[in-house]
Amino acid sequence: MAFQANLELLPNIAKITISGELDASVAPAFRERIEEAAEASPKRLVLVMNDLEYMSSAGLRVLVFAKQKMGAGIDIYVVGAQPQVVEPIRQTGFHHSVVMLDSYDAERIENV
Amino acid sequence: MADYETNSLVFPASKEYLGETLSQLRQYVTEVAERAGLEKATMHRLRLAIDEIATNIIVYGYADRGEGEIRVTTSIDDEFVTISLEDTGIPFDPTQREMPDNFDDPLEEREIGGLGIYLAINGVDDFRYERVGECNRNHFTVRR
Numbered sequence: 001m002a003f004q005a006n007l008e009l010l011p012n013i014a015k016i017t018i019s020g021e022l023d024a025s026v027a028p029a030f031r032e033r034i035e036e037a038a039e040a041s042p043k044r045l046v047l048v049m050n051d052l053e054y055m056s057s058a059g060l061r062v063l064v065f066a067k068q069k070m071g072a073g074i075d076i077y078v079v080g081a082q083p084q085v086v087e088p089i090r091q092t093g094f095h096h097s098v099v100m101l102d103s104y105d106a107e108r109i110e111n112v
Numbered sequence: 113m114a115d116y117e118t119n120s121l122v123f124p125a126s127k128e129y130l131g132e133t134l135s136q137l138r139q140y141v142t143e144v145a146e147r148a149g150l151e152k153a154t155m156h157r158l159r160l161a162i163d164e165i166a167t168n169i170i171v172y173g174y175a176d177r178g179e180g181e182i183r184v185t186t187s188i189d190d191e192f193v194t195i196s197l198e199d200t201g202i203p204f205d206p207t208q209r210e211m212p213d214n215f216d217d218p219l220e221e222r223e224i225g226g227l228g229i230y231l232a233i234n235g236v237d238d239f240r241y242e243r244v245g246e247c248n249r250n251h252f253t254v255r256r
Binding site: 025061063068071094 | 134157
């Protein structure tokens with residue numbers, strides 16, 4: 001499935017829903033959405049990954065970029081990631097720096 | 113032990129068609145994994161490993177001449193599946209690359225180099241590199 005990244009701006013929150021396969025060829029599109037999100041100066045970045053079927057290290061590098069671009073104080077939530085996406089995040093220790101949620105918990109996520 | 117299946121295919125390696133080639137390679141690995149009856153998790157790790165090294169070959173290995181080829185050879189025996197990538201790009205031994213070791217550092221302080229190679233080498237049961245003549249050969253082996 002082709003990669004898609006859609007940005008939605010909620011009060012204080014930037015929510016990006018990514019789907020399909022995230023490899024080095026499409027990572028720049030994800031990075032652009034992050035840049036657009038950062039311009040809105042949100043207090044929280046939420047990445048909804050339920051329909052993300054694949055993520056390589058190119059996706060991990062965009063997560064590092066997001067943290068650097070947004071600032072260390074802005075929490076990044078990773079929501080609904082499938083096991084094959086969670087594994088590289090854990091293997092590289094990225095789960096220490098983002099909040100991993102199994103499903104979209106609106107009360108927790110949107111209460112900023 | 114005698115191989116009971118070996119086959120070989122050539123994929124184009126050009127930045128222009130990076131997405132198409134990576135997608136075809138992942139599809140290829142999925143089909144091999146299904147034929148060999150690999151567990152889902154093993155299949156995912158093998159796909160990731162091959163995607164990472166193929167990306168390096170296409171983006172860096174052939175950077176000076178813009179395009180080339182990756183020959184992919186698969187052998188399946190009773191115990192193991194081995195997929196090998198062969199290219200004629202600049203010599204590059206992934207096992208000699210310094211591995212990231214800052215896994216506990218906050219994300220904003222992380223070095224981003226070497227993550228793909230780390231995932232590739234650690235995602236399979238055995239990873240081997242050899243330089244043969246003008247060729248780089250990367251061998252990925254998983255237990256069935």
